[in-house]
Every structure is written in structure tokens, then in C-alpha cells.
Amino acid sequence: MKNLKIDIIKPPSNNRKIYPPLGLGYISAFLKKEGFDVDFVDTTIIDFPFHLLKGIPRFYWKEACKIDWEKISAYFLNKTRDADIALINGSFTADIYNTARIAGILKQKNKSCLTVVGGTHVSALPQETLEEFPNIDIVVMGEGEYIVRELLNALTTGKSYHGLKGIAYRNETGKIIVGERSEPIVDINELPFPSRELMPMDKYRMIWEAMQRGPGPGFIGDPAAVVFSSRGCTGHCLFCASREISAGRMRLRSVDNIIGEIEQLIKNYHISNVHFLDDFFTVDHERTLRICKFLKKLKMEWYCYARVDSVSEEMLREMKNSGCALVDYGLESGDQTILNNIRKGFTLEQAKKALAMTRKVGLKYVASFTFGMPGESKETFRKTLRLAKTFGGMRAGIFRITPYPGSPLYRMAIKNKWLISKRWDMYDDHSVSESVYVPPGWSKDEFQKTYIAAQRQLDRHYTLSRILRLRSIFKRIPALLRSLLRHCNGKE
Secondary structure (H helix, E strand, C coil), X not given: CCCCEEEEEECCCCCCCCCCCHHHHHXXXXXXXXXXXXXXXXXXXXXXXXXXXXXXXXXXXXXXXXXXXXXXXXXXXXXXXXXXXXXXXXXXXXXXXXXXXXXXXXXXXXXXXXXXXXXXXXXXXXXXXXXXXXXXXXXXXXXXXXXXXXXHHHHHCCCCCCCCCCEEEECCCCCEEECCXXXXXXXXXXXXXXXXXXXXXXXXXXXXXXXXXXXXXCEECCCCCEECCEECCCCCCCCCCCHHHHCCCCEECCHHHHHHHHHHHHHHHCCCEEEECCCCCCCCHXXXXXXXXXXXXXXXXXXXXXXXXXXXXXXXXXXXXXCEEEEEEEEECCCHHHHHHCCCCCCHHHHHHHHHHHHHCCXXXXXXXXXXXXXXXXXXXXXXXXXXXXXXXXXXXXXXXXXXCCCHHHHHHHHHCCECCCCHHHCCCCCCCCCXXXXXXXXXXXXXXXXXXXHHHHHHHHHHHHHHXXXXXXXXXXXXXXXXXXXXXXXX
């Protein structure tokens, strides 16, 4: 049996996401458990200018996002081993060129290195990926753990991997073969915890483009502890591509399994906050309450994403009491017709009720909105802006909708010729650069100008809100001082 050297690689991100890549961490842990020789390389931290994080003003972030390819290339050519197989992340559409470039560097180092790419983007476009990027040898479609194990077992025993479920590849003649899709993993509690011991955990931080927690770049200085408590989502949102991985099936980890991972994080990395990255953390009422009961004992901050139609006042109060510092709601639109068009599955009344309950229990939240869904008009977007200002929480964010490959919206955009470009690095809903898509009824210029104007309008609104809050605090200082003096005099 050949002892294959397997490198698992996270490519650099255009948005500088420098938190632990748990998807790759799960695959690393699973393959280690199966006895494979696994190493891990996170290229996002090789050239990252960490010195900029010390009091970095928000406008320095553009400089921080520049990728030093010369440095990254030198690292792979001079400091890493000659891997037989490289498993590279290809989830983010905007970063797929970076993924392909890493594959090219590996081929330069070792021509026989087999480059295997998995993730949402390549799962959605396996044929196109192999046609566009000759340095990518195999595409993994769907959840990778079991698929990659079967692929590696075939390679280590000298058998052909042709015909395996869940992969796309080129045959002996160069023809691209897209295999049958593999089923998602049923019991995700069977998976070992991500191999954080292979990762540069001391380097990871949570960095947000939006200033969700007040002044500064949105930088949380403590070590980043991110956890997935589930896989998949019950939603059917028009713009979401995650079903390419989960096939629309949501599977929940047991509370005991989640507790075990958090306890390991505390023991090994002394974490003081946890961010649950699930698309829909609050899906199960009783499960959420049980997790809250555990987190309450730890007295640490935690954060999550939630749906407005899944929360109750009891749940929100327990979340607040157990240390939840921020909940992120995806509201999308202030117009019910748009919400119906995108299959969001809740009403505006449900949204307003949930946000009112969140305020009532004193739990901080942010709200996310989208611009440019089919059916969007100036009037529907005005409603969205009004809702964002009224119910946006600490900081509402408006994102120009991007039809990511694998989403129903992408298929609609292809069919109706709404796409302007397939230059993948432009597929980024955080960017203010030129849009790759124009919704029906809008011109390209009008769509872009409206989006930029909305961003500026929200910035002004929340800047003014902060100033007013500060003025209110300063006005209260004399009264607070008088109260303190009375208290001190009373003690004397």
C-alpha cells in the first residue's frame, strides 16, 4: 500500500476571511482517523498583514486585502513537502481563481501531484470547473468526507477511481466525466471534531467588514472559536447555493456532541467566545434551550444566525441570559411580495414581532437585507430601506444580490439572460465593484448607483445614531456623578 502524502489547503480569500476553515478541518480529522498521512496549509495567513489589526481604521482594510502571491508561491515551493494529493477548498465563487492558482503552483512543484477541489462553487459547476481550470484534476461534489475516503482508498490500493460516486474527472482520453451525486452524511455526530491542532489557531481572528459592535474595524481580539452545530438548512431561499452540498437536508448535532467540542476548545485554546456559523442555529426550540443552559455555566459570549420565524420570547431571553452577545437575522426585504418571490418563508409581521421581542429582552442584533431580487422596484427597495433604519438593530447591512452558481437564482439568471459576466472574482455581494447581474426592470447603471446610494444612506443613518447615543451618554454624566456622590456620602 502506498503511503500517500495528503495536503489539505485553504486558498487565500479576497475578503481576508481568517477564521478556522471548519469544512477542511472536518476532512482533515476524518482522514487522520482513517490512518492517512495528512498535513494542513492555510494560505490566508501566510501573507496577512497582522500589524494592521492594531487599531486599524476601516479604510485600511483595502490594503489588508491585497494578496502577496510571490510570498505564497515561495512558501509552497520552498517550505512545504512534495504532496502526492492536494485537497483544496473551492467553496467561494469569488475565490475560485485563487484555488486554481494554488493548484498551478503545486503542479509547478510536483507535476504528478493530484489536485482535488471540493466546495459549493465546484459542486455546482463540476464540468465547467474542469473545462476552465486544467490544473484541477478532480472535483468533489457534495460533502467531502466519505467521498474523499473512497477516492483515497482507490488510489492507495492501485484501483481506478473512475466511476466513483461524488466526483468529476477527466478520463484517459481527456473527456470530462461527471459522476453520480453522493448522498449527504446522515449522522454527522459520527464525524470527529475538526483537526484544529493542524491549524494556526493562534492566528485566527473574527474580522467583520460591517462594524457590528461599534467603532473600529469589527475586530474581535480573542482567539476565534467557530462551531457548526448542524449541516444544511430547512430553507428554500432563491439566492442560496448551499443545497449543492447538503441536498436540502438539515442534520443537527446532538447537544452532548456540541458540548464536547466547546469543552475541547476551552481546554486546548482558552477561548472566551463562540460563534455558531450555522445558517439556522435556532431551528429546534428545545435543543437551543439546552445549549443555552450549558453556555450559561461557562459565562462566555456567543453569537449566532437565526430566522425570525423560529424564535420565541422565552428562547431569546434564555439566549441573552446565557451570554449571547449578538444574533444575526436575515430579513432580506421590507416588501412581502419580494419575500414571497424569494421563498423566504416568513411574513413581515413575523419579522417585526421577532425583532420587537429581541429588543424587549435586551439582546443585541443585526439585520441583513438584499437588493436586486426578481420583482425589485424603487418602491419595494424604499420599503427595505425604511425597515433597515427602523428595525436594523446595531447595524443593518444591505447586500447587492449575487446569483451564486448552484442557487435557483443563478439558473433563472442564465435562462433569462440576466447575467452580465462570469468573471468569478466579481461574484461577491460584499463588494461595491461592478455587478455581474442586473434584475429585470433595471439598467446596469441605475442598479449600481441605487446600491451605492443606499449604502451611503445607511452609513449616514447609523453614524448619526451613534453620535446621538454618545450625546445621550454625555448628558447623563452629571446626574450619574451626583448619584455616585450621594451614594458615597451615604456610606460615610
